[in-house]
Amino acid sequence: MTILFTYLPPIILAIAATAFTAGRLRSLKVAESAGGIRALHSLPSNYGVLTALTGLLPALVIYGLWLSLETAVVDARLINELPPALAAVAAGSGDQSLILNDIKNLLSDSVIVNRSPAIEQAAERYEQIRDSYRSVLTASVLLLSTVLSFLVYRRITPSLRARNLVEGIIRFLLLLCSGIAILTTLGIVLSVLFESIRFFKAIPLQEFLFGLNWSPQMAIRADQAGSSGAFGAVPIFAGTFMIAAIAMMVAIPIGLLSAIYLSEFANQTFRTVVKPLLEILAGIPTVVYGFFAALTVAPLIRDSGGLLGLSVASESALAAGLVMGIMIIPFVSSLSDDVIHAVPQSLRDGSYGLGATKFETVRYIIFPAALPGIVGGILLAVSRAVGETMIVVMAAGLAANLTANPFEAVTTVTVQIVTLLVGDQEFDSPKTLAAFALGLVLFVFTLILNVIALRVVRKYREHYE
Amino acid sequence: MNSDNHRTIIPATALDKSASGFSVAFNKRLQRRYRAEQRFKWLGIAAIFSALAFLAFLLTTVIGDGASAFRQTVIQLEISFDKEEFTQEDLLQADYQRLVKTALSERFPEVAGRQDKRLLYDLVSSGASYKLLNMVRDNPKLIGSRQTIWVPANDDVDMLIKGKIDMDQPEGNRRIKDRQFQWISSIREAGQVELRFNRAFFTNGDSREPELAGIRGAIKGSFYTLLITLLLSFPIGVAAAIYLEEFAPDNRFTAFIEVNINNLAAVPSIIFGLLGLAIFINFWGVPRSTPLVGGLVLTLMTLPTIIIAARASLKSVPPSIREAALGVGASKIQTVFHHVLPLALPGMLTGTIIGMAQALGETAPLLMIGMVAFIVDVPGSITDPAAALPVQIYLWADSPERAFTEKTSAAIMVLLGFLVIMNALAVFMRKKFEITW
Numbered sequence: 001m002t003i004l005f006t007y008l009p010p011i012i013l014a015i016a017a018t019a020f021t022a023g024r025l026r027s028l029k030v031a032e033s034a035g036g037i038r039a040l041h042s043l044p045s046n047y048g049v050l051t052a053l054t055g056l057l058p059a060l061v062i063y064g065l066w067l068s069l070e071t072a073v074v075d076a077r078l079i080n081e082l083p084p085a086l087a088a089v090a091a092g093s094g095d096q097s098l099i100l101n102d103i104k105n106l107l108s109d110s111v112i113v114n115r116s117p118a119i120e121q122a123a124e125r126y127e128q129i130r131d132s133y134r135s136v137l138t139a140s141v142l143l144l145s146t147v148l149s150f151l152v153y154r155r156i157t158p159s160l161r162a163r164n165l166v167e168g169i170i171r172f173l174l175l176l177c178s179g180i181a182i183l184t185t186l187g188i189v190l191s192v193l194f195e196s197i198r199f200f201k202a203i204p205l206q207e208f209l210f211g212l213n214w215s216p217q218m219a220i221r222a223d224q225a226g227s228s229g230a231f232g233a234v235p236i237f238a239g240t241f242m243i244a245a246i247a248m249m250v251a252i253p254i255g256l257l258s259a260i261y262l263s264e265f266a267n268q269t270f271r272t273v274v275k276p277l278l279e280i281l282a283g284i285p286t287v288v289y290g291f292f293a294a295l296t297v298a299p300l301i302r303d304s305g306g307l308l309g310l311s312v313a314s315e316s317a318l319a320a321g322l323v324m325g326i327m328i329i330p331f332v333s334s335l336s337d338d339v340i341h342a343v344p345q346s347l348r349d350g351s352y353g354l355g356a357t358k359f360e361t362v363r364y365i366i367f368p369a370a371l372p373g374i375v376g377g378i379l380l381a382v383s384r385a386v387g388e389t390m391i392v393v394m395a396a397g398l399a400a401n402l403t404a405n406p407f408e409a410v411t412t413v414t415v416q417i418v419t420l421l422v423g424d425q426e427f428d429s430p431k432t433l434a435a436f437a438l439g440l441v442l443f444v445f446t447l448i449l450n451v452i453a454l455r456v457v458r459k460y461r462e463h464y465e
Numbered sequence: 466m467n468s469d470n471h472r473t474i475i476p477a478t479a480l481d482k483s484a485s486g487f488s489v490a491f492n493k494r495l496q497r498r499y500r501a502e503q504r505f506k507w508l509g510i511a512a513i514f515s516a517l518a519f520l521a522f523l524l525t526t527v528i529g530d531g532a533s534a535f536r537q538t539v540i541q542l543e544i545s546f547d548k549e550e551f552t553q554e555d556l557l558q559a560d561y562q563r564l565v566k567t568a569l570s571e572r573f574p575e576v577a578g579r580q581d582k583r584l585l586y587d588l589v590s591s592g593a594s595y596k597l598l599n600m601v602r603d604n605p606k607l608i609g610s611r612q613t614i615w616v617p618a619n620d621d622v623d624m625l626i627k628g629k630i631d632m633d634q635p636e637g638n639r640r641i642k643d644r645q646f647q648w649i650s651s652i653r654e655a656g657q658v659e660l661r662f663n664r665a666f667f668t669n670g671d672s673r674e675p676e677l678a679g680i681r682g683a684i685k686g687s688f689y690t691l692l693i694t695l696l697l698s699f700p701i702g703v704a705a706a707i708y709l710e711e712f713a714p715d716n717r718f719t720a721f722i723e724v725n726i727n728n729l730a731a732v733p734s735i736i737f738g739l740l741g742l743a744i745f746i747n748f749w750g751v752p753r754s755t756p757l758v759g760g761l762v763l764t765l766m767t768l769p770t771i772i773i774a775a776r777a778s779l780k781s782v783p784p785s786i787r788e789a790a791l792g793v794g795a796s797k798i799q800t801v802f803h804h805v806l807p808l809a810l811p812g813m814l815t816g817t818i819i820g821m822a823q824a825l826g827e828t829a830p831l832l833m834i835g836m837v838a839f840i841v842d843v844p845g846s847i848t849d850p851a852a853a854l855p856v857q858i859y860l861w862a863d864s865p866e867r868a869f870t871e872k873t874s875a876a877i878m879v880l881l882g883f884l885v886i887m888n889a890l891a892v893f894m895r896k897k898f899e900i901t902w
Contacts, residue, residue: 071750167798171712178705178713181725181772184765188736191743254512261509274513281520283884285826287855288527288877291862295870296526329516359502380731387733389829394862414735418832421742439739443732450731 004142005134008063012145016056019149023051026156034158042163050162053169055149059141066137074130075100081129082122192443195436202430203231208437210234214400216420216431231434233441235400239317239410243392244385246321246406247328251381254325255332256374262333263340264362282330290394293323298395305407313397315409320395324388332381339373339457340366342464372463376456383449387442389414413438527881531874537663537676538618538626540589540652542568544597545611556601556608561594565616573648584645590617592665592677615659620675620868622649626658629867640867666875670843671852671860675868678861680876682843686756686836686851687825693760693847694767694824699817701764702771703806706813709772710779711801730769737766738833746834753835754850762830767820774816778809783902811898818891822884828855854880 004011027047031040040047078100099119106123156162200208211232258278262271298319305312312318343366351361367374397409398419420435487495544564551559566586570576576585593616600614601607621640624630626649630641641649652658669679705726713719741762745751751758782805790800831837836856844851852860858880861873 068749072748163796167796170798171708174704174708174712177701178708178722178772180701180705180765180768181722181729184729184740184768185725187744187765188732188740191740192736195743254516257509257512258516261506261513265506265509274517277517277520278513281516283822283826283888284523285828285855285880285884287826287828287858287862288523288881291858291873291877292523292526294862326516326519357498357502359505360498362505383731383733387735389733389735389832390859393829393832394859414733414829417735417739418829421739422832422837436739436743439736443736446731446733446736447728450728454727454731 002131002134005138008138008141012056012059012063012141015059015142015145015149016052019055019153020048020052022048023149023153023156024048026051026153027158027162030156030158039158041159041161042166046162046166047156047160049166050160051149051152051156053166054152055145057169058148059145062137062141062144066133070130070133074126074133077129078103078122078126081125188443192436192440195433196440199430199433199437202433203437207231208233212402214416216416216434229430231430233413233438235402236411236413236416236438237441238402238404239396239400240386240412240414242404242406242410243317243321243324243396243412244382246318247325247385248378248382250322250325251328251332251385252378255329255381256336258329259333259336259340260362260367263337264358264366278330278333281326282334284327286327286388286390287394289323289327290390290392293319293391293395297323310407312407313409315395315397316407317396317410318406320392321406323395324385324391327388327391328381328385331384332377335377335380335457336370336374339370339377339460342373342461343369344464370460372456373460376453376460379449379453379456383446383453386449387414387446389418393418413442417442527874527877530871531876531878533627533629534666534871534875535663536627536660537665538623539615539659539661540618540622541613541615541657541659542589542593543571543611544568544614546597546601546608548609551601551608556605557598559598559601561597561601562591564597565589565593572652576648581644584642585648588619588622588645588648590619590676591674592617615661617665617676618658620866623676624867624871625649626653626660627871629871666872670841671839671857672841673839675864675866675872678869678872680854680857680879682840683852683854683857683876684879686759686840686844687854689756689844689847689851690759690763690831690853691821691825693756694763695817695821697760697764698767698771698820702768702817702820703775703813705768706772706775706779707801707806710776711805712797726769726772729765730773733829734766734827735829735833737762738830740765741830741834752848752850754838754840755836755848756844756851756853757847758834759831759836759851759853760847762834763824763827766827766830767824770820770823771813771817774819775809775813778812778816779805781812781902782808808900811894811900815891815895818887818894822887822891825883825887826855826880828853828859831856832859854883 024044024047027040027044028037031037031044034040037044082099099122102119103123103126106119107127208231211230212234213230213232214235215230217229258274262275266274294315298314298316301316301319301322302312302314305316347365347369348361351365356364392412392415396415397411398415399409400411400416401408403410417435417438420431420438542565545568546564547567550564553559566582569585569589570582573585576582596614596616600612618626621630622645625632625641625646630639632639632641632646636643649658665677666679668681669677670682672678709719709722713722741758745758745761746753751761786804786808787800790804791797795803831853836851836853837860838850838852839860840850840852842849854876858873858876861869861876
């Protein structure tokens with residue numbers, strides 16, 4: 001049975017293929033007695049597909065469900081049935097997952113830390129439980145798909161509206177696929193929210209939102225000095241906004257001016273050459289920008305700051321913000337380009353007719369007309385800057401300084417999420433959970449920005465359409 | 466737009482003839498207005514060129530740093546495969562390290578003292594003994610013979626040969642000591658040092674030793690990850706686009722789906738990593754660090770891109786096609802799948818390639834799901850732990866060794882190369898299959 005389980009998907013598909021052929025042949029056969037193929041309501045292949053799908057879909061759904069639940073179900077049953085020696089150890093909730101880890105490592109032949117007869121026994125039991133579940137599942141899936149297909153097969157008559165049924169099923173499947181977008185959003189909200197709630201049970205919300213001290217390292221021993229764990233996220237928010245602000249100070253003027261120049265002043269050749277070149281900036285992976293910021297730009301700024309007598313940290317907010325700004329330029333410029341293009345030509349013509357120069361037309365007519373759209377685009381760019389990860393992970397600092405000096409090292413929300421979650425994770429320590437709380441803040445903040453921005457841009461488009 | 470129509474501005478000099486009734490004050494004002502326009506134009510040009518200058522700076526820095534990583538220093542050694550060394554049953558158990566050391570000592574008989582010897586042995590990479598091991602395994606007849614073999618040099622020697630170590634600094638500050646420099650100079654004069662094409666960079670997995678580290682593991686990891694992403698996101702994305710564009714009724718639920726898709730396109734990528742960690746790994750039990758979970762996360766990330774591109778592509782198919790199909794009696798589904806979809810497919814594929822290119826460069830969510838571990842083995846399947854190419858770049862960028870900077874830049878060049886190819890393919894397909902109705 002376990003071997004059958006391994007090859008379950010191909011077996012299910014094979015059954016479906018057989019069902020298709022059988023259903024198709026059957027329709028031809030029933031048609032013969034009813035006066036030829038014309039007597040059929042639908043095409044023979046429709047009957048085949050109907051026969052196959054009725055067996056295939058429930059089987060795939062059950063199989064998929066089991067795959068996603070297997071670990072949880074088997075783990076839960078094993079915990080109930082642990083040998084007494086382990087059950088005592090597992091009473092502490094943290095050790096439970098450790099034991100499960102050991103068992104799974106043993107089963108997958110990797111190196112395990114504490115190999116003991118009890119663990120081996122538990123591992124054997126784990127395999128037993130899993131295999132028995134799998135056997136039941138395999139049997140029921142195979143039985144179900146065969147029986148369902150057979151039932152449809154038996155009911156094939158010339159008057160069966162196979163095509164309508166098949167098309168109904170296809171339509172439903174298409175709907176499901178577009179529903180994945182909703183499921184993803186739901187998944188994001190749930191995954192971030194649940195862990196955040198656990199975090200806020202340990203650390204009060206107001207301490208997190210308004211506290212001025214951030215040092216998430218928890219003491220391992222109770223008597224350890226200096227690392228009691230403080231979760232005041234204000235320095236992180238401040239750092240995030242400083243870097244985003246620097247980035248926007250670079251990206252807004254350059255992006256906006258390039259967009260205006262390209263759409264209002266440049267000739268066709270210049271535009272066709274320069275636009276794709278600017279788009280290249282958007283296509284470069286952020287990890288490349290991060291590498292460049294950390295190894296080229298940051299030392300450059302530090303050294304030139306040193307020449308001027310300024311003390312610049314080697315992980316200064318300026319370096320990260322500058323490079324991030326350059327990354328965002330094409331984003332700002334292409335969004336502004338869109339909205340400038342949406343300004344109706346009649347407005348320009350009116351302005352030129354009154355004798356305004358191009359610059360005056362841009363300054364007094366086009367820019368004010370496009371302003372709402374441009375603001376929407378800038379909001380999207382801000383949300384991108386706030387959520388950008390790799391540049392700041394590689395070029396910004398780790399320590400949470402509350403400072404307004406761009407030459408000092410600051411840290412950001414995304415940097416903290418990465419440092420808290422990369423490496424060992426215990427899902428019961430506030431240190432790990434804090435990452436999810438920061439993720440929640442980040443998600444909510446960018447979501448608000450996006451919703452406002454998208455609404456502004458859409459309103460603006462409708463205004464001129 | 467058609468701003469070109471308005472390009473014929475009267476040049477400022479032409480206004481000298483303005484005896485035709487314009488006052489001097491007006492002319493002055495006009496001059497000022499044109500000057501303002503010129504200034505603004507220059508500002509725009511300056512903005513564009515500062516962005517392009519940065520791009521050029523970035524690319525030249527990366528290429529300038531990374532180009533040398535495609536060549537590697539090798540040192541010629543006279544290795545004698547002494548029979549006494551191969552007394553064990555298993556030839557692979559022999560002390561190949563000692564063979565290398567002996568060869569080095571023979572080359573420099575004057576070196577004595579433990580410290581000096583260690584410095585001498587440091588010239589050659591630890592990869593040299595693996596090379597000998599492989600040679601013996603492939604051809605056991607080598608035992609007892611003397612061979613002239615090129616072995617990889619240590620990364621510091623490599624850096625020296627490539628001119629990236631400043632020998633003018635005080636000895637304590639540099640990784641190559643004076644004595645080592647003398648030895649290298651002597652073998653260099655004898656023609657026993659060469660720069661060769663760095664094959665190891667393309668055939669090895671990751672390593673702690675810069676001279677042995679390669680990107681094969683990362684490339685295969687990225688390949689498997691993208692494969693999963695493509696297999697999942699393309700059908701799902703196309704199906705979702707078909708539903709929304711061709712079937713969806715104009716109601717609240719459809720509007721809600723659309724809002725979700727638009728928002729997901731703008732959610733920071735690291736949030737998708739959190740989702741992968743909490744749901745795929747912790748709840749579903751998908752193994753960590755594998756291309757499987759990476760592909761799942763990147764699927765969710767690229768879906769909005771693909772859906773939006775596919776919808777635009779469906780929209781561009783003229784309604785007359787649909788009407789013609791419906792007119793000859795096709796059902797709605799048949800119309801879409803037999804006529805509209807084939808016509809929209811090239812545009813969908815173009816959008817998908819661009820989405821895949823984005824996914825290839827994505828790093829942050831992969832850090833969340835543990836694809837950031839140090840993994841030496843080249844992954845063989847989608848459930849083996851693997852790194853991805855951008856994550857490899859991140860890992861190497863963090864390594865302190867000077868030689869890793871070069872490797873990082875080279876890996877970036879490879880990554881950018883893949884991206885250029887993918888985008889060029891997308892542009893090519895758009896040009897080739899674009900239908901103008």
